[in-house]
Amino acid sequence: MPIEFEHVSYIYSDGTPFRYVALSDVNLNIEEGKMTAVIGRTGSGKSTLVQHLNALLLPSEGKVKVLDRVIEAGSKPKQLKSLRGQVGLVFQFPEYQLFEETVLKDVAFGPKNFGVSEADAAEKARKALKLVGLDESYEQRSPLELSGGQKRRVAIAGILAMDPSVIVLDEPTAGLDPQGTVDMMKLFRELNKKHGKTILIVTHDMEQVFTFCDNVIVMENGKPRISATVGEFFKDSSLCREMDILPPALIRMKDALREKGFRFDGNVNDMNALAGAIVKQVKKHG
Amino acid sequence: MGNITLGRYIPLDSPVHKLDPRAKIMAMLLVLVAIFFPAGWLGYGIIFLAVSFMIILSKLSFNFIWKSMKPMMFMMFFLFIINCLVLKTGTPLLTIGKFAIYSDAVKQTLYIVVRLLLMIMITTCLTATTKPLDLTLGIEDLLSPFGKIGVPSHEIAMLISIALRFIPDLIDETQRIIKAQESRGVDLKEGKIMERIMAVLSLIVPLFVSAFQRAEDLANAMEARGYAPGEPRTRYKVLKMRRSDWLLLLGAALLLAGMIFLAFFA
Incomplete structure (x- = not known):
């Protein structure tokens, strides 16, 4: 079941001088089982958009369909908790939500809130910690004494332990070191490929979008300006330039080579393929 | 959270906004004292006119002032009830069975209500036209004479501005x-007692952690730029009393003198 937005608007502080339209008439379809990137400038409505997915924000107008739920403007939906268990949302800088005495307890907090027994919650927490690359030695440590990157992993494990079928991540790699970033993105890709999770990821990093994601949504002034597959979006750099986005290095490289007379078909999407294509064409010219 | 108007600064371009914060604070104190003299309805009328003049001059809407008063309504109603139960002098106005509301209860309540309303008008006029930072600058300057008896005026002002x-x-x-x-x-919103306690705990702990973190970051940032409390500092903004500021003070002093006269000599 895909996620659908139908004519969704969201207005902050309506009826006060601080009124602010964050989303206006959004129509969107997010494919199930895919990894979708949401990009756009600061203030374009990305964070507001993703907070509709687990009903932290309820639409001011229109309706949102998530899994088997329909959330309509004006209605007061009940049992939001069950939805929040199915759609896991990881906020920006989630390390600030840690509060328990030990890492294990903190990760188990989510599942326990959704009615999982103490023992099962601990089991789920252990599994989630392993997924994010933290071994048993971390279980009994205080989450507050870990490094920034480790805290981030614990916080993400806290959502994974709930075993949601949709995972929404708001800039999960902001402030991580390059290796940590790649590890994190690989983890999300694996969750998507192996475990069939639908993943939505808000990011500013075009390399991540290009390398790891299937689809891309570009937000602009509270509206999705483009919703396309990554292949279509990065076919050449023209769409990126139009959106004022710096294209991934590989696309820029291809552009520069094209200018010098090289020709590439659509399948050249990684370093190896590019190197192969260059070698082939250079040899042909002898 | 966005609906609290009490104490909020409203950026407008008016002669009142341009006044020296020290003059405004002093004038407010003088008028607040004036309100507490039993100068009768004539006195309150004069103060009301004077304060209204200031509000009009500051371009604030009366609607805004009214909104800041609303939270006080409940308190005033409560006051009225207490007065009705306690004060049994004057003529009975309304009798319900054995219980009667006396004229003095109504009169006393009205006095207090009017005083409260005037006080809110004045303080709102001050806070709405003065940036919080200017306000603390003014407080610092006004407190500085007390430095001789050990009042750390600069530290107090810094505390207030950081808190704000x-x-x-x-x-x-x-x-x-x-x-x-x-x-x-x-x-x-829902759940058993233990779950609720856990829920509150899950908010308070991260909030404290981040508040302490912010405080430490700020302290480091201040120290890195050479801040040391108690050292003599120059200011980016130098306050200067102008003719309009002295006029305001004179007006407030006259108002106070007038109230004293009305209360004791008229």
Whole structure:
């Protein structure tokens, strides 16, 4: 079941001088089982958009369909908790939500809130910690004494332990070191490929979008300006330039080579393929 | 959270906004004292006119002032009830069975209500036309003469301005943490006692952690730029009393003198 937005608007502080339209008439379809990137400038409505997915924000107008739920403007939906268990949302800088005495307890907090027994919650927490690359030695440590990157992993494990079928991540790699970033993105890709999770990821990093994601949504002034597959979006750099986005290095490289007379078909999407294509064409010219 | 008008600064371009904060604070204190003299309805009328003049001059809407008074309505109603139960002098106005409301109860309540309303008008006029930072600058200057008897005026002013600066940040932070924990299944509205305690705990601990973190960052940033409390400092903004500021003080002093006259000599 895909996620659908139908004519969704969201207005902050309506009826006060601080009124602010964050989303206006959004129509969107997010494919199930895919990894979708949401990009756009600061203030374009990305964070507001993703907070509709687990009903932290309820639409001011229109309706949102998530899994088997329909959330309509004006209605007061009940049992939001069950939805929040199915759609896991990881906020920006989630390390600030840690509060328990030990890492294990903190990760188990989510599942326990959704009615999982103490023992099962601990089991789920252990599994989630392993997924994010933290071994048993971390279980009994205080989450507050870990490094920034480790805290981030614990916080993400806290959502994974709930075993949601949709995972929404708001800039999960902001402030991580390059290796940590790649590890994190690989983890999300694996969750998507192996475990069939639908993943939505808000990011500013075009390399991540290009390398790891299937689809891309570009937000602009509270509206999705483009919703396309990554292949279509990065076919050449023209769409990126139009959106004022710096294209991934590989696309820029291809552009520069094209200018010098090289020709590439659509399948050249990684370093190896590019190197192969260059070698082939250079040899042909002898 | 966005609907609190009491104490909020409203950026407008008016002669009152341009006045020296020290003059405004002093004038406010003088008028507040004036209100407490039993100068009768004539006195309150004069003060009301004077304050209304200031509000019109400051371009604030009366609607805004009215909104800041609203939260006080409940308190005033409560006061009225207490007065009705306690004060049994004057002529009975309304009798319900054995219980009667006396004229003095109504009169006393009205006095207090009018005083409260005037006080809110004046303080709102001050806080709405003066930036919080200017306000603390003014307080610092006014407190500095007490430095001789050991009042750390600069430290007090710095404390106030830092506290004011952190309020919106902490409100944002709280809302962010609430959302993050709600995403983890925390239910702040329903649940058993133990669950509720856990829910509150899951908000308070991260909030404290981040507040301490922010405080430490700020302290480091201040120290890195050479801040040391108690050292002589120059100011970016130098306050200067102008003719209009002295006029305001003179007006406030006259008002106070007038009230004293009305209360004791008229």
